[in-house]
Amino acid sequence: MTSEVHRPPLPETFEATLVGTRPVTPRVKELVFERADGQPFTFRSGQWVSLVLPILDEKDRPLRRAYSVASVPSGSPRFELVVTRVDGGRGSTWLTDAPVGTRLEVKGPQGMFHRLAEAGPSLFVATGTGVAPFRGMIHDALAAGGDTPLWVLFGVRSPADALYREEFEALEKAHPRLRFMLSMSRPPPEWTGLRGYVQTHALGLWKELAKQGRPHAYICGVKKMLLEVREVLKKEGGAERQQLHLESYD
Template sequence: MKSIIITVLVISLISFVLALLLTLADKYIADYGEVTLKINDKDPVTVPGGNSLLSTLRDQKVFIPSACGGKGSCGYCKVKVLKGGGPVLATEKPWLSNEEMESHTRLSCQLKVKENIEIEIPEELFNVKEYDTKVVNIEDVTDRIKKITFELPEGEEIKFKPGQYMQLKAPEYEGNDEEVYRAYSIASSAKDKRHIELLIGFTGGIATTYVHKFLKVGDTVNLNGPYGDFYYKDDDGEKMVFVATGTGFAPIRSILYHMKDNDIKREAVFIFGSKTTKDLFLLDELKMFEDSLNFKFMPVLSRVTDEMNWKGDTGHVDDSIRKHLINGEKYACYLCGSPRVIDSTVAALKEKGVSEDKIFYDKFE
C-alpha cells in the first residue's frame, strides 16, 4: 500500500513539474514575433504574438464580454475564428456546442494568438467604449452590498439598454498583483448618460475585495461596456414578472427606472428573494416605484424568525411563483441571480405555462 502511495505522489510531482516547465517555456522562451489580426471586413493590424485573443483585442480597444475576466469560467467571450487559432482546446469545449465548434466559434480568453488570425465579431461590439470614470458616491445598502456611483469624464456620455452590464477593471492593490475585469449589471437609469450605478456584493474575490476594502470616493475606475442581450423589451399585452436575489436587483432597478422615466404602466410584480429582513434594501425606492407605476414589490424570505414579525412570503422565489402566478396567464419574465436560482425559477415558470421565449435571464456566479 505504501509503495502505491509513493508511486502516485511521484507521478503527480512529475506531472506538476512538466506542466510548470511548459507554462514557463510558453511564457518566457516562445517568441511568436508579430502577427496580423483581421476583424470582420476591417483592415488587418499588426499585433504582438503570444497573448490571448481576448487581451489582444482589448489592447486594440475592441472589448469582448467576459464576466469572469478571462479565466475561462463564464463562456461569454465567444468569437468566430475564420483563419488561424489552431485546434479547439480542452478548456474551451465545455462552453461550446457542437454547432459552435463546427462554425469555428472559440473562447477568446483561451485562444492564444500565435499566427496570423482572422475573426468575426458582432458589429455592435465596436460601439462598446472604455471610460475612465470618477467615483462620486459609495453607499452601504446592506452589510455586504455597496451601491457605487461612477461619473463619466466631462463631455462623454453612455447609451445603454436597461438590463445590460459593464465590465470593471480592478487594478493591482496590496495583496493582489494582477489586474482583473469583472462584469456587473448597470443599476441606474438609462436617462442619466453621465453616471453609472452598480450594486456590488462582497464575495471575497479580487474585484469585490478591491471595491469593498480599497475603493474610495474620488478614485478613478476604468469601466467598459455596455454589454449583454438581457434588457427590457416592449410588449403591452403581457404582465411583467421580475425575479432576483441579492445584487440581481441591479438590472431590475434599471428597468424600473426606464419604466418610470417613460411612463410605462404595464402591470408588473417583483419577487425578490432574501434570507432575512436585513438583506432587503432600497425599500424607499421600491415604494416610490409602487406609487408611480402599476407595480408591486413582493419580497420572500428564507430564514424567518419570530422576532422579525414577518407577514410576507417565506421560502424561495420559486415558491412565490407557484403561489401567486396564474396558470395560462401571459407573462414576460426577467430573472437575475445565480444558476441555481435561475434554474429553479425557470422550472416554476414553465409549470405555470410561461413560454420559454418569454423568459429572459441573466445568470451570475
C-alpha cells in the same frame, strides 16, 4: 456568394472615477462612478459594465468583473453599481474597499437583458444585487405609461438585505400596476410577507399573471436560483423559451 456575420458592436472603453460610496445593506455597497471625459453614460436599463481592476488574475492579466448598472438612464456622466462583498472574492473585496477618487477602466455598456417594451405582464425575479438591473427597467416602464402589470419578486435573507425596498414600496404606492413582493429566507418572527426562496413563489405569481395576458419573466442573480425558477416556469407554468429572460451572475 458572401454571407454576413452580424456581431454586436464592441463595447466602448472609457475611464471612470469613483465619486461616491454608500453601504446599502451590511454586505452590499453602492458605488457611484463618473465618466472621466464628462461624456454622458448612455445605456439601456438591464445592461452591465465590465470593470478592469488593477489587480492580476490567475493568468497575470488585470482582473475584470461585470456589474449591472443599477441607475436609471438619465444622460448624466454618472452611473451607479451595487456590489455584494463576496467572502474571499478578490474582485468584490477590492471594489468595496476602493476609496473615492479611484479611477478605473470600464468596458460597456454591454448585454441584451432588456424588458421588451411591447411585452405583456412582466414578472421580475431577483435575489440580492440581482435586483439592480430591474430598477432601471421598472422606472422606464412606469415612465412609458400603460397598465400592463409589473410584478417584482425579490428574495433576500432578512429585512437588512432588502436593498431599494423603500424606493420600490414608494413606487408601488404611486403606481397600482406595480406589485413589489419581498420573500425572506430568514425573516424576523413578526414578518407577515412571503417566506422562503423565490423558487417557491414564482410559479403561483406566473400563473396569476398569465390570466392577464402572455407574461414574460426576467430573472437575475446566481445561476442556481435562475435555473430552478426557469425549470418550474417551463415545466409547471407552460412558459416558452421566448418568455424567459435570464441574467446569470456566476
